[in-house]
Amino acid sequence: MKINRTLLIAIPLLLAACQPATESADTSGSQQEGGPVLSYTDAFIMAPIGGRDVTMGGIEITVNGGDVRLTGATSDAATTVETHSMSMDDGTMKMRPVEGWDIADGETLDLDRGGDHLMLFGVEPGLAAGDTANITFYFDVEGRDEPLTLEAEAEVRGVGE
Numbered sequence: 001m002k003i004n005r006t007l008l009i010a011i012p013l014l015l016a017a018c019q020p021a022t023e024s025a026d027t028s029g030s031q032q033e034g035g036p037v038l039s040y041t042d043a044f045i046m047a048p049i050g051g052r053d054v055t056m057g058g059i060e061i062t063v064n065g066g067d068v069r070l071t072g073a074t075s076d077a078a079t080t081v082e083t084h085s086m087s088m089d090d091g092t093m094k095m096r097p098v099e100g101w102d103i104a105d106g107e108t109l110d111l112d113r114g115g116d117h118l119m120l121f122g123v124e125p126g127l128a129a130g131d132t133a134n135i136t137f138y139f140d141v142e143g144r145d146e147p148l149t150l151e152a153e154a155e156v157r158g159v160g161e
């Protein structure tokens, strides 16, 4: 079996970054020494309404052991994932793309409806409540060349959930 060289490099990075939300967080004691460790909970995207291919999503990401900066995300269920902020502007909620967010050691970034959030474009047709979608998050860490990644499994939610 032929193993791609890129894959060999990528796997240790994923192992270092990936902390399944539903399982006990301390099953692996072999995290990269001194590096930031990411964990997440409550990853979701809203089921697109009325056949549209745009929707929003959220997640709570916690970092321990160092500061990181979330610089972007990709998803197997959408062609583009943007990071958006939401603010009141003359009495209306306005959202705009931002370059990302810093997460300080020990802090949690909360992306949710009504605040900072993810925006997904080119969403896969037929994606419906109850499905799951994969979202990969990328983080800059000072002194590290490769971005840190976090693989999250997002639940597709219907309106009102």
Ligand SMILES: [Cu+2]
Binding pocket: 056, 084, 095, 096, 117, 118, 119
């Ligand atoms: Cu948005």
